[in-house]
Amino acid sequence: PCHHCKQRGQISCNRCKGRRQVKCGECSGQGTKRPRVRGCRGSGEIECPTCLGHKQLLFSIKVKCEWRKRQVDFIEEKTDMPDELVRDVSGTVLFAEEDDSVSPILNFPYAPVNEASARLVAEQDKAVKGQRVIRQRHRLRGVPVAECHFQQHSGGSGVFFRLRLREPAVH
Known part of the structure; x- marks a missing residue:
């Protein structure tokens, strides 16, 4: 009326x-x-x-439905290589979980990974508090990196890195 x-x-x-x-x-x-x-x-x-x-x-x-995609990451590596070189490399998936809500990794043999996982999951939970979460994904990827230091005959020196972009396919 x-x-x-x-x-x-x-x-x-x-x-x-x-x-x-x-x-x-x-x-x-x-x-x-x-x-x-x-x-x-x-x-x-x-x-x-x-x-x-x-x-x-x-x-x-x-x-109005607003879909947000929030992506956070943690890169643990012991070389001087810039993180940007590793961020978009596919590597090998060592752990993957996808569900309505994900849990932190607890039993990985390298403690910094467990700590970073717990911190990232807690930050995500805090960032989406009060919002409806449809799906979450948590992945741990391993990227083999080779660091090579060299000396030139002229006296100069340097370093280069080699990333294995993908694990070779096993047949």
């Missing part, structure tokens, strides 16, 4: 305020001239501008 006209389809005329008469501007209300009534034409009511006289409204509800 229309809330503006209370399901009547009509509201009081703004000009005559529902009294069906207006004071004539030409004869100052003496009745010597008949004013041209605009709006309600003497009925005292006009069509409801909200429902256009239909007495009912059709509501549309707009639902």
Whole structure:
């Protein structure tokens, strides 16, 4: 039902305020001239501008869903290689979990991985508190890295890194 006209389809005329008469501007209300009534034409009511006289409204509800993808990572390595070189390398998946809610890794033989996993899961839980989480994914990847130091005959030295981008396929 229309809330503006209370399901009547009509509201009081703004000009005559529902009294069906207006004071004539030409004869100052003496009745010597008949004013041209605009709006309600003497009925005292006009069509409801909200429902256009239909007495009912059709509501549309707009639902906004926002999908967020939050990704955090931890890179543990003992070389001078920049983390950016490892971040997007596929490596070998050593552990994978995907569910409504994931748990930290607890029994990996290298303690910094367990600690980082617990910290990342706790940070994620805090970041999404009060929000509906549909799916979480937790992965541990191993990326073999070779670090090579070299000396040039001219006296200079340097270092380079070799990443194994993918484990070779086993047939």
